[in-house]
């Protein structure tokens with residue numbers, strides 16, 4: 001089965017809709033196009049696909065609402081326009097999706113949120129809960145407190161970070177060109193559409209040029225985003241969002257746009273990342289029963305099987321799990337601060353709320369975040 005056909009089996013998608021596309025080259029929001037994408041996303045949901053939408057367009061929508069015809073250059077005015085426009089953007093998505101019986105949720109994130117270990121886990125559990133509730137999370141940059149994306153026009157990286165966050169199988173970046181070409185098609189009439197390549201292929205950089213025609217991110221941020229997505233094993237497709245039924249045709253395995261593949265599977269990539277890229281902040285000493293279920297059944301680590309908490313760590317940091325003889329059996333991202341962990345170890349998860357005064361995760365380390373050695 002080819003990579004493209006495998007897409008039909010991809011369970012979890014992140015779809016990013018870029019400014020260039022949403023605003024029809026800077027001329028206000030394209031409501032008809034949004035309506036068409038929403039109906040396709042609703043069709044994907046019916047096929048059982050879990051999906052997070054990353055949508056730009058707040059500045060453009062805000063400019064229309066404020067009656068501005070010229071895009072301001074001052075960053076604080078762009079931020080103000082984004083804050084005004086985000087309301088209209090979300091309002092529009094909510095009313096479009098409601099026609100298909102679907103709810104939406106507004107999620108505003110920034111890069112710092114995703115590099116802080118605790119916020120990473122919090123964001124991950126919120127997005128997962130929203131997907132479990134069959135709600136469509138609609139993510140944008142929190143432009144009130146960060147300005148990089150407004151300045152550089154790069155929600156692509158945000159899309160990739162969200163793909164990492166939810167362990168997506170695929171990141172679909174919809175833009176105004178049919179995909180990635182061997183050179184910018186606006187300036188090179190002879191440029192050819194690239195069908196597929198490894199995201200890591202260094203030849204992509206030269207072909208991406210250095211920015212879009214609206215002074216925005218262009219293709220280079222999309223190539224970099226594909227590499228970030230590949231870190232958690234997600235493949236990326238850069239595709240023309242104006243093509244008829246583009247999302248459902250992709251799900252059918254049709255060869256549209258440019259396919260930039262990751263060189264490893266999501267689960268393996270995630271575990272490699274946990275094992276290799278994070279410093280350990282503490283140790284959990286496990287009883288024999290917990291060691292056995294972790295090693296033989298691949299289960300999550302529950303507080304009841306932990307004898308001792310060593311060190312001072314925060315939620316989301318990496319801890320080493322050892323057996324009673326002091327040998328490492330695994331490592332993973334812990335769901336509780338060390339002080340809270342100390343209060344719940346040795347007890348069933350049903351007592352967590354009573355012991356801590358809040359109901360956190362039932363697991364001390366979820367199996368998705370655990371690597372057994």
Ligand SMILES: Nc1ncnc2c1ncn2[C@@H]1O[C@H](COP(=O)(O)OP(=O)(O)O)[C@@H](O)[C@H]1O
Pocket residue numbers: 017018019020021153156174175176177179180181182183184185186207208209210211212213214216217218219220
């Ligand atoms: N190799 C290339 N292939 C396709 N488009 C390219 C390439 N190099 C530069 N571009 C430019 O990138 C633009 C898309 O980037 P951008 O305007 O940032 O879109 P978006 O808002 O969707 O992220 C295209 O309109 C095109 O002019």
Ligand SMILES: N[C@@H](CCC(=O)OP(=O)(O)O)C(=O)O
Pocket residue numbers: 017018019020055056057058059060082140141143149150153154155156216217
């Ligand atoms: N967050 C901002 C701008 C982000 C942006 O333009 O990114 P991109 O779609 O990658 O060109 C907005 O919603 O208008």
